[in-house]
Amino acid sequence: MNALYSLIAVLVLVAVAILGVQALGLQLFFGGILPYFAFAVFLAGVVFRIQRWARAPVPFRIPTTCGQQYSLPWIKSSYLDNPHTTTGVIGRMLLEILFFRSLFRNTRAGVEPGLKRVVYSPSLWMWIAALAFHWGMAILLFRHLRFFLEPVPQVVSAVIWADGFFQVGVPVFYITTFAFLLGLFYLLLRRLFIPQIRYISLPNDFFPLFLLLGIGTTGFLMRHVVKTDVVGIKEMMQGLVGFHPLVSEGVHYLFYTHIFLVCVLLVYIPFSKIMHMGGVFLSPTRNLANNNRMKRHVNPWNYPVKVHTYPEYEDHFRNKMKEAGIPVEKD
Amino acid sequence: MATPKPDQMEYYKHDDMWAVDFLPPSTGWMETPVNFRPGSFIYPGKPKHLEYLGIPNPREWEVTADDWKLPDNWREIVLKTLRNRLERSRTLQVFMDVCVRCGACADKCHFFIGGGDPKNMPVLRAELLRSVYRGEFTTAGRLLGNLVGARKLTIDVIKEWFSYFFQCTECRRCSVYCPYGIDTAELTMLGRELLLELGITVNWIIEPVSNCYRTGNHLGILPHGLKDTLEFFAEDIEEITGIAIEPPINKKGAEILFVTPSGDFLADPGTFTCMGYMMLFHELGLDYTWSTYASEGGNFGLFTSAEMMKRLNAKIYAEAKRLGVKWILGGECGHMWRVLHQYMDTMNGPADFLEVPRSPVTGTVFENARSTKMVHITEFTADLIQHGKLKFDPSRNDKLRVTFHDSCNPARGMGLFEEPRQIIKSVCNNFFEMPENTIREQTFCCGGGAGLGTDENMEMRLRGGLPRGNAVKYVQDKFDVNTLACVCAIDRATLQTVCDYWAPGVEVTGVHEMLANALVMKGEQKRTLNLRMEPIGDDE
Amino acid sequence: MFYDAGKIFTGLAIFLVGATFPFWYAMAAGKTAYKPEPVFPTSTSQCVESTEQMIAGHMEILDDWRNEVVRRSDREPIEINGTAYPKSLSRGCGNCHADQTQFCDRCHEYAGVSPYCWECHVEGD
Numbered sequence: 001m002n003a004l005y006s007l008i009a010v011l012v013l014v015a016v017a018i019l020g021v022q023a024l025g026l027q028l029f030f031g032g033i034l035p036y037f038a039f040a041v042f043l044a045g046v047v048f049r050i051q052r053w054a055r056a057p058v059p060f061r062i063p064t065t066c067g068q069q070y071s072l073p074w075i076k077s078s079y080l081d082n083p084h085t086t087t088g089v090i091g092r093m094l095l096e097i098l099f100f101r102s103l104f105r106n107t108r109a110g111v112e113p114g115l116k117r118v119v120y121s122p123s124l125w126m127w128i129a130a131l132a133f134h135w136g137m138a139i140l141l142f143r144h145l146r147f148f149l150e151p152v153p154q155v156v157s158a159v160i161w162a163d164g165f166f167q168v169g170v171p172v173f174y175i176t177t178f179a180f181l182l183g184l185f186y187l188l189l190r191r192l193f194i195p196q197i198r199y200i201s202l203p204n205d206f207f208p209l210f211l212l213l214g215i216g217t218t219g220f221l222m223r224h225v226v227k228t229d230v231v232g233i234k235e236m237m238q239g240l241v242g243f244h245p246l247v248s249e250g251v252h253y254l255f256y257t258h259i260f261l262v263c264v265l266l267v268y269i270p271f272s273k274i275m276h277m278g279g280v281f282l283s284p285t286r287n288l289a290n291n292n293r294m295k296r297h298v299n300p301w302n303y304p305v306k307v308h309t310y311p312e313y314e315d316h317f318r319n320k321m322k323e324a325g326i327p328v329e330k331d
Numbered sequence: 332m333a334t335p336k337p338d339q340m341e342y343y344k345h346d347d348m349w350a351v352d353f354l355p356p357s358t359g360w361m362e363t364p365v366n367f368r369p370g371s372f373i374y375p376g377k378p379k380h381l382e383y384l385g386i387p388n389p390r391e392w393e394v395t396a397d398d399w400k401l402p403d404n405w406r407e408i409v410l411k412t413l414r415n416r417l418e419r420s421r422t423l424q425v426f427m428d429v430c431v432r433c434g435a436c437a438d439k440c441h442f443f444i445g446g447g448d449p450k451n452m453p454v455l456r457a458e459l460l461r462s463v464y465r466g467e468f469t470t471a472g473r474l475l476g477n478l479v480g481a482r483k484l485t486i487d488v489i490k491e492w493f494s495y496f497f498q499c500t501e502c503r504r505c506s507v508y509c510p511y512g513i514d515t516a517e518l519t520m521l522g523r524e525l526l527l528e529l530g531i532t533v534n535w536i537i538e539p540v541s542n543c544y545r546t547g548n549h550l551g552i553l554p555h556g557l558k559d560t561l562e563f564f565a566e567d568i569e570e571i572t573g574i575a576i577e578p579p580i581n582k583k584g585a586e587i588l589f590v591t592p593s594g595d596f597l598a599d600p601g602t603f604t605c606m607g608y609m610m611l612f613h614e615l616g617l618d619y620t621w622s623t624y625a626s627e628g629g630n631f632g633l634f635t636s637a638e639m640m641k642r643l644n645a646k647i648y649a650e651a652k653r654l655g656v657k658w659i660l661g662g663e664c665g666h667m668w669r670v671l672h673q674y675m676d677t678m679n680g681p682a683d684f685l686e687v688p689r690s691p692v693t694g695t696v697f698e699n700a701r702s703t704k705m706v707h708i709t710e711f712t713a714d715l716i717q718h719g720k721l722k723f724d725p726s727r728n729d730k731l732r733v734t735f736h737d738s739c740n741p742a743r744g745m746g747l748f749e750e751p752r753q754i755i756k757s758v759c760n761n762f763f764e765m766p767e768n769t770i771r772e773q774t775f776c777c778g779g780g781a782g783l784g785t786d787e788n789m790e791m792r793l794r795g796g797l798p799r800g801n802a803v804k805y806v807q808d809k810f811d812v813n814t815l816a817c818v819c820a821i822d823r824a825t826l827q828t829v830c831d832y833w834a835p836g837v838e839v840t841g842v843h844e845m846l847a848n849a850l851v852m853k854g855e856q857k858r859t860l861n862l863r864m865e866p867i868g869d870d871e
Numbered sequence: 872m873f874y875d876a877g878k879i880f881t882g883l884a885i886f887l888v889g890a891t892f893p894f895w896y897a898m899a900a901g902k903t904a905y906k907p908e909p910v911f912p913t914s915t916s917q918c919v920e921s922t923e924q925m926i927a928g929h930m931e932i933l934d935d936w937r938n939e940v941v942r943r944s945d946r947e948p949i950e951i952n953g954t955a956y957p958k959s960l961s962r963g964c965g966n967c968h969a970d971q972t973q974f975c976d977r978c979h980e981y982a983g984v985s986p987y988c989w990e991c992h993v994e995g996d
Contacts, residue, residue, distance in 0.1 A: 069746030113349035120768035146983030148893035199355035242903025279429030285512035293703035324555035
């Protein structure tokens with residue numbers, strides 16, 4: 001049900017774009033006005049969310065330690081999984097952000113009632129799919145710079161060349177197109193077919209998946225199936241970045257659909273779980289060194305509390321203590 | 332034979348316990364009400380303890396009753412507290428905002444593996460709170476409700492929170508696997524803190540807290556009682572070793588204050604571990620002292636609220652200051668070390684009246700504790716062993732075939748892995764590791780941590796203990812393991828039940844109990860009995 | 872009042888600069904009004920397909936030709952309105968579009984496309 005709501009929402013968005021362009025002739029709105037609005041909301045929204053996180057302190061230093069601590073000289077400490085230095089923390093964060101270290105640990109617990117045992121096996125499909133999807137998207141976004149930058153920088157051309165290295169098809173298929181789409185598709189399938197994951201999935205878990213699939217599919221169709229005037233598209237993108245939006249005649253409506261879905265995504269990001277892209281940097285179980293006993297962590301709102309003081313305690317138990325021969329402060 | 336009751340393990344048939352249904356119910360989780368069945372929840376906190384501690388709304392109430400006797404403005408109280416906690420903690424905000432519900436955590440929780448209840452998937456446990464956060468505090472949640480997983484705070488939500496935040500042992504295993512490091516322990520603590528504002532807590536936690544506040548330890552042992560206990564241990568030690576030990580108590584000017592969980596004073600097998608400490612310190616001629624005021628290392632305040640944790644923990648530094656010791660040594664305990672390692676210095680520090688810990692025996696300076704000034708006993712002992720300061724006869728432990736249970740908090744809140752292993756390997760000849768997915772940072776909880784280790788909660792303890800118990804069973808079958816060593820007082824109290832049920836025949840022991848049995852002491856008589864008064868050798 | 876402001880806002884600044892990079896680049900390069908102007912042949916206004924179809928799909932036509940000629944030895948020229956066009960980049964297209972740099976490269980460079988046609992076909996061959 002949750003998946004269906006989200007799918008319908010994305011299909012409605014696609015229909016809005018197609019109708020808007022084909023029936024109402026709103027090319028300039030979809031291609032030249034809405035993107036500014038979406039981009040502005042995206043930037044402002046992300047800044048707002050991050051600054052709100054920045055307003056609250058991290059009261060305690062609570063790293064999750066995933067390896068041997070730094071203690072005695074002859075015991076080798078786990079420098080990256082249980083870092084006690086800033087360099088170690090940077091290493092841990094890089095592994096986490098670039099390679100999804102924690103997801104790489106994933107196991108599957110299989111309960112076998114017949115044999116009366118629990119078996120744990122590595123389970124890396126989600127890690128592979130997540131890497132494919134995220135890295136695919138990162139490189140694919142970078143590739144898109146060819147539409148936004150004039151002249152096209154060498155490094156962008158080089159990435160485009162490398163991504164199409166296998167020279168399959170005309171125009172060539174990019175490796176990252178498939179990584180992105182297949183990764184996404186796997187993430188969708190597991191939400192649909194693993195009962196526990198389906199149970200925890202909300203409409204707002206399916207919506208971004210369908211939205212990204214929609215963006216990927218329209219992009220794929222534009223490049224490999226319908227073909228359209230790439231030069232015209234670049235002229236429009238140049239118009240956007242140069243603040244003189246324009247419409248190139250003869251650009252296929254799939255392009256407007258593509259860019260409309262991207263706009264929706266940009267507006268959606270700051271208000272959704274996709275903010276994990278910023279949040280992952282701020283998780284205190286990962287971004288703090290396990291140097292708790294070496295360096296005091298200060299909690300700015302640490303307030304005095306009511307304690308049972310020693311004098312109160314002794315007043316309470318003095319006679320018993322004296323009888324038992326336990327030293328006391330006051331006789 | 333009397334019919335077993337839900338608080339006895341005999342009540343639960345193995346085949347039923349293994350027949351876990353992992354398929355979620357047909358109703359969505361927001362529509363599925365909680366099921367309070369005997370054996371799966373803990374009794375409410377008694378009003379006298381709440382009153383003594385100044386906790387709001389002390390009253391008699393029943394978990395299974397419809398009316399939990401909450402104040403009229405309960406909703407306002409909870410939302411106000413939640414808002415306040417979020418405002419003062421980025422940690423909580425990030426954990427509320429960034430979860431993508433990937434489900435990597437789902438089958439990492441021992442309660443889920445052993446019970447299959449979807450709300451014991453860490454992600455859903457956190458969603459119990461997040462849904463209210465969204466529904467009450469975010470625009471999207473207020474507008475779109477269910478579509479974005481938002482809901483309003485109702486009495487049923489409060490009951491659900493009570494059920495599932497007291498079915499989490501704050502073990503942090505899920506946090507190891509989470510790509511964003513979301514720590515369910517933090518959210519469970521928050522949930523319990525919110526409930527506490529309504530006077531909702533369990534007696535198994537709040538009574539020890541109240542005891543600890545008054546007497547200095549969870550068990551409510553009075554100063555003279557503690558002295559008797561230690562002297563009683565000394566008598567046993569003398570019988571076994573022929574060596575007379577006089578435990579120093581509240582001794583001003585001692586070099587080291589020693590603090591250990593009070594469970595070690597009262598219940599076997601913790602008592603044997605306590606005797607182990609006494610023998611070790613005597614053999615070293617250590618200038619140390621016990622304290623009756625700070626006679627508790629454990630801290631059930633951690634399972635109550637951040638403020639309560641601080642109120643109880645404050646005694647340790649206060650007592651160290653009063654006695655004028657140089658540094659503090661801490662015994663084998665799990666959550667105690669979470670508090671000491673990650674919270675104490677921040678809450679009650681700086682301990683600038685103490686010195687950087689230095690072993691008087693080896694001269695080793697414990698650089699890793701230079702701010703907090705508190706050292707873990709296994710760090711201290713591993714250092715002694717490394718420097719050859721102790722003489723062992725490991726063959727005295729030859730009847731033991733040992734495996735080691737990494738306790739959750741020293742494992743995932745500290746990284747204490749090799750120190751206890753170095754000791755174990757030095758004091759016994761037969762050591763075997765459990766499967767790698769069940770030890771070190773992947774270790775499984777005993778099922779009774781975070782204040783859930785009471786018989787009232789037997790079903791959940793056994794279910795939660797399944798992954799650990801099954802791993803013990805594995806090494807029992809494969810290597811004839813008969814001893815489960817650990818460095819945690821809650822483990823020593825609860826793992827025996829887990830072993831009796833899932834791996835019968837395995838006994839739980841503390842690391843320093845094993846050490847003391849193997850320790851060759853100056854002037855000792857020939858040892859024929861171990862600390863449990865059982866014969867060491869095969870003869871007889 | 873912000874906590875860890877230095878680290879967080881540095882990170883945020885890097886993000887903002889990265890996200891808005893195309894705008895800065897456009898300002899610096901000043902070429903957003905630039906449009907590629909391929910030089911069209913003056914001898915004829917007729918190609919194998921309409922201009923629109925050639926703009927979007929010329930690469931497919933060339934690909935088909937290559938497959939027919941190289942893989943199936945089918946060198947039969949295309950005949951449109953009585954004119955025969957050899958299925959060849961150099962000898963077919965090149966007859967009218969004589970200068971690669973004046974025609975092909977103008978749009979290819981603009982769109983950041985580097986087709987591998989000329990890895991085999993030397994210009995003027």
